[in-house]
Amino acid sequence: MEKINHILADTLKIPFERTKENLGMDDVDHWDSLSHMNLIVAIEDAFGIELSGDDIAEMTTFNAIRTTISKYI
């Protein structure tokens, strides 16, 4: 989880402490469709996985991201 939180903080430019909340796209200023792709690529590189299109579309909250990644690792 620590690894995911670092990715969220770095990619979405939020304080690390806030990654422990279940924030969604509406809660994070820098999280839009473009930064979402940067986030996806960062996650895939960090975990050595390849996410499906459906996964990418559903990963719109921190909890959803964690749940999706857990399916792959």
Added chain:
Amino acid sequence: MELRQAHIIITGAGSGFGKAMALYFSSKGASVFALDINGTSLSKLKKEDKTVHTYTCDVSNNGDVEEVVDTLFQNHSGINVLINNAGIMKNAPLVNVLNRPDGRHSMALWDEVIQVNQNGVFYMARSFINNMIKKRNKGVVINMSSIAATGNAGQTAYSASKAAVEAMTKVWAKELGVFGIRSVAIAPGFMNTMGTHEALEKTMLDKWVSKTPLNRTGAIEEVILAAQFAIENDFYNGEVLGLNGGLVL
């Protein structure tokens, strides 16, 4: 060309840059013909300066453009400047991965932006230059471009339309110099206008400001000064005048 001798058609003159330019150039002794799709905005402009001539015109409608421009040249002598200022900004990624099952860029949004920003400039210049050559008037076409013409993420249509505007500017400079007609573009960066604040969220605008070496947005007055330079300097031609505080996308 001195401003007092300028007879200027300005599109999108009901608000923003266009309105500010109309009022400024009129105050400096130029004759101003203000065009806008919004008649209410033109009425407000007319109340602020009764000497400004106002015409309702949708630049994305070629029939509308030809009728208004031909009427202007029939009824007024000496028209010698066109400022193609009317434009819209709509943003979307080429493919929005969050929109399932089809996240492809809207065709309607693409068509709308190209129709106003690119075709509108083409329609206006085509009609304006045709009349200028017939009357043997010398002058200048000033096209409003944008820093986004070099390509800005999330702005496929807007960036493409502004790149086209810059290309047309350079073509016309080469074609029309023989008639004594210049063609220049002004490419503002992030400016402190209502349009900027409507199109960009505050956090996004703050991000761009922080990347701008001068650490601020530009002022409308600074765009007016750029347009004034383009009108007054008779050797300035075929160039894009960047106005961005040093920001590079």
